[in-house]
Amino acid sequence: MSATQHTYRVIVRGRWDGLTEEARAKLLSEVADHGLAQLRFTPEGSLAYDATLTSFTYRYVIVSDAADGEEMAAALAEDRAETALRSAGLGFRELRSRATDMDTMKINRRGR
Template sequence: MATQHTYRVIVRGKWDGLTAESRTKLLTEVDAHGLDRFTFTPEGSLAYDTPLHSFSYRFVIVSDAADGEEMAAALAEDKAETALRAAGLGYRDLRSSATDMDTMKINRKSR
C-alpha cells in the first residue's frame, strides 16, 4: 500500500455565463461564503464576494504521496467542477495550487 499524504489545495476560477437566477442566488448567500468561513475541508469550502468576478475553493485531499501535488490539484479541480456544475454555476479559468502538509517545513521562532 502506498503512503498517503494530506494536501491543502486552493482552486481559483472566474464566474462565467451566470444567469440572473444564479447571480441572485449567489448574492443572497454571499455572507455564508466570505473569507471568515473559508476553511480547508474534504468537500470543499467556497468563497466569493459581491462583484461576482472570481471565486476560490479550499480542499483537503488525501492522495498517494507518489502522485504528488499535481494529482492532488487535479482531484481538487475535478471536485470543484463537479460542485459548480451541480449548482448550475458557470465558471472558467480554473487554476490551483497544492501544498503537501506532510512534507511542509515549519520554522519555529527561537527564544
C-alpha cells in the same frame, strides 16, 4: 502493501462565467456565508467569493498517494470544484490550482 498517503491543501481559483440571473441572485443572497472568514480547508471544499461575482476560491483537503504528488492532488481538487459548480448550475472558467503537501512542509518555529 499500500502506498504512503499524504495530505494536501489545495486552493482552486476560477472566474464566474455566464451566470444566469437566477444563479446571480442565489449567489448574492448567500454572499455573507462565503466570505474569507468562513474559508476553511475541508474535504468537501469551502467556497469563497464576494458581491462583485467576478472570481471565486475553493479550498480543499485532499488525501492521496504521495507518489502521485501535488499535481494529482490539484487535479482531484479541480475535479471536485467542477462537479460542485456544475451540480449547482453555476457557470465558470479559468480554473487553476495550487497544492501544498502538508506532510513535507517545513515548519519554522520561533523561540519565545
